[in-house]
Amino acid sequence: MRSFQQRLSEFHARGVRVVGISVDPPDINQRQSQKLGYTFPLLSDPKANVIRRYDVLHPGAGPKGADIARPAEFLLDSNGIVHWVNVTENIAVRTRPEQVLEVLN
Helix, strand or coil, X not given: CHHHHHCHHHHHHCCCCCCEEECCCHHHHHHHHHHHCXXXXXXXXXXXXXXXXXXXXXXXXXXXXXXXXXXXXXXXXXXXXXXXXXXXXXXXXXXXXXXXXXXXX
């Protein structure tokens, strides 16, 4: 997410709003955002309602067997229509901002 923060102006120039979401509670997301200097919203979905809706729940993969979200990136239009998805099972493998920018172009 740091790399998306570093290229945030390029997304804004294309009319794209970057938003993160996790199962962590709001206070943890807020601390994480402040610590890492994120200026985009980092939303909280502790019951994983949205995460389930997008089929990216990774049951039991978190600390102490907690449910977490799979690393995933989505491009949605203003009507909520999904136009592009990248989902991975490996937390270390994520889409780079330049890949998403290329898709946008």
